[in-house]
Amino acid sequence: MDEAGWDVEPGDEIEPMVQAVGRLHKVCREAAGVSVVDLAEVMGYGEDLIRKIERGQRIPRPEFLDKADTVLKAQGHLRAFMEDMRKARYPKKVRKLAEMEGRAVELLLYSNHNIHGLLQTPEYTRALLKVRRPAYAQDELEQMVAARVARHSIFERSPAPDLSFVQEQVTLERPIGGKMVLRRQLEHLLELCKLPNVEVQVMPTRHEGHPGMSGLVELLKFEDGTAVGRSEGAFNGRPVSDLRQLRILELRYGIIRAEALSPRESHAFIEQALGRL
Template sequence: MSVDVDEPGWEVDPDDEWGVAVIATVGRQLKLRREAVGMRAAEFGAAVGYGEDLVYKVEGGKRIPRQEYLEQADEVLGAGGLIAATWEDVKKVRYPKRVRELGKLEAKAAEIGVYECNSVHGLLQTPEHARALIEAAQPTYSPDDVERMVAARLARQSVFERDPVPSLHFVLEEAPLRRRVGGTMVWHQQLERLLEVGRMKGVTFQIMPTDTDAHPGLDGRIELLKFPDGSAVGRSDGLFSGRPVFDPKQLRILELQFGTIRAQALPPRESLDFVEKLRGET
């Protein structure tokens, strides 16, 4: 069946210079090979199952090609695997630049510590919860951007599938967990996901009750990533202008804050009991 219209989430991010360059290069290679074998765009599109307009968009670097498109193009054009191999670079462009860079860091970290005050952290979100949050943004995102951002957020969750699994520490505030983002069913599924992750090996999951005393996280999110070589990076909404920090002295401040937050939060077992009770309030 021919694909004649753009699907959400496959547009090139114009602010991602590296991504634009990759897709333009792949598109140019496809066009040169197609012309070299004497195929018109419409004829080639019919052979790979795409409409002529989408063929021109891919070749012009305006649309990210799917893996199946590249594999079929490789076969039709007799490229011997060279076109299909470009998917290794193309798939990295599938996600927005800032999220891709964060995902790279998370993918390398041996330990991840997160305190989140205003929402469920991205590593813990269900697809439906993530979509509801992104669609609520003002100004609104286009359908393409929404789908790209949801896909990018979910891609980061591959951190749970690593072997060995990194040490993961999450502290979430109680208040955002009570907000029924996306409706009761989506909210219920999100609570179930928190319980699932909280029971995983290597994961420490804690809840900060609303009725607790003041703590260092009231200024916003705190993130700490530690790597196998002993290096680390951290970020806090309330310190160092919210920028990532690598300096050991600054990192120690973030570690002190995060340690204090963990000490004030409910212990892991009580936190899971808390979420179970909250889920039962539906």
């Protein structure tokens, strides 16, 4: 994979922005009197890739724009788009999810197959995505990992949202990526448990059943009183915002949360699971 960026998906809503950045790059390069050949040599990228960026066919990495701004003496005009291009690199469906998570004031999240994406370490995410079939291409895999890691900025937001996670016990024991990857993942979980706005609870396998048996449950609540949610076991897995449907998901999550170990008990459980590795 070339480190300059990723190809633009035709028809994606970010395509016009990427094209505009490409045109700006070309204007800055020509104003500086630098050829594509010379720029490629100085920047350390292929000529074809720079041409693709200028045609709007390739999403430039923020680092590329930062370096190009310096080399072309663009006075910050290229750097101004670094954050936009960082977001544009997310796959389309992840981009929308990240936007909603960025607005949410409360998140209620139950996971039963693997550790929730917001809690994952990069190594765990990479190992998890590698088992997908058909397999991701290497550049697509790294794009997915980068997008998921970027969503972790939710833990740095101010004011901080309230985050509630319930994890099935098996997700803390399945050694995805091997024992060392799982060990680092559990250590990361324990660190997140210390945050005042984060609650992590464990649903013990010994429980005979609960409303989450049919799959994940996710609820995102926003400051204006609206919300969006989804569950693999309701409404065909589609996102919903209807009040009656949201009430059903909230009821299910409430029961799941009540039947799980308390946050303090869960913290001790994760420590014990870590000690067994």
